[in-house]
Amino acid sequence: MGYLCEFLKxxxxxxxxxxxxxxxxxxxxxxxxxxxxxxxxxxxxxxxSSNSSRCRENRLKDGDFFGEELIAWAQNEHPSNLPISARTIQALSEVEAFVLMADDLKHVLSLRHCDRAALLLQSHWRFRKFLRDRRAKQKSILRRVRNWAAELLTVE
Incomplete structure (x- = not known):
């Protein structure tokens, strides 16, 4: 993973x-x-724009990534053209991110442990997303408990 980090910008x-x-x-x-x-x-x-639940499904946030199609492209011995994006990605706020260029990904995956590198990369970002979602769920539960406790105290 350390070698891969050298290519992240x-x-x-x-x-x-x-x-x-x-x-x-x-x-x-x-x-x-x-x-x-x-x-x-x-x-x-x-x-x-008119369907707020659909809008949430079409968002990327902390811990998410885009461009997974490049992994299959980079693992191909004789890659043709780069994959074409089926989506537009636009910043809704200020965004801090890392990018890994296609040629750099290809170089990293051409090393002996290419499958492990790809799996490690994917699992790392999926784990970050899992932790972020879990923290959000815990905060939501805690918020509900606090609201319930506040209501209970005001009733008496």
């Missing part, structure tokens, strides 16, 4: 920046450290 996006456009080649993996991004396609951009 920190990036910063301001609010409303379009990072990846639908139909463009995916030339980087994006790992979100802080901030919120909206992912959409030309087919769902109109419906997302």
């Amino acid at each position: 920190p990036v910063f996006f301001i609010e409303r920046t379009r990072i990846i456009r639908e139909g463009d080649p995916i030339d980087e993996m994006l790992f979100v450290l802080k901030g919120n991004l909206w992912t959409y396609t030309s087919r769902n951009v109109a419906t997302t």
